[in-house]
Amino acid sequence: MALEKGRQLVEDVDKIEDEDERFKIMELLDTLIAYKFNNLTQEELREMFGLDEFKKSRLYQDIYQEGEKEGKQEGKQETKLEMVDALFRRGFSVEDIADIVQLDIDTVRLRVQKVQDN
Secondary structure (H helix, E strand, O other), X not given: OHHHHHHHHHHHHHOOOOHXXXXXXXXXXXXXXXXXXXXXXXXXXXXXXXXHHHHOOHHHHHHHHHHHHHHHXXXXXXXXXXXXXXXXXXXXXXXXXXXXXXXXXXXXXXXXXXXXXX
16 A cells, blocks of 8 residues: 555656756655665665656756766865875975965965864
8 A cells, every 4th residue: 555655656746847846855755765664775665666767867867967076076175185284294385285286375274274283
């Protein structure tokens, strides 16, 4: 009974035209289904309710790519900040560090201050 209702909900949500609204409702539905069927893996639940089809949608692909891009940018920024730490410990000036790692001088100063405080 719950399985049939769940499938029907997924089908109904899939008909919503506003992609943002559809995505939010699908996320909520995914969470509720996972709670109701807590003995199954998320992969089994997605397959059971046809949620894998959502992953093939343009909306999902766009959001995934955007998240992946943001993650890469955050990783690059963290690497630069770690380089600031290493260069400062080796005696480089704040100005030289900013030039080498291509960060603005205020960002480097803040990071150097954190290194000095630790």
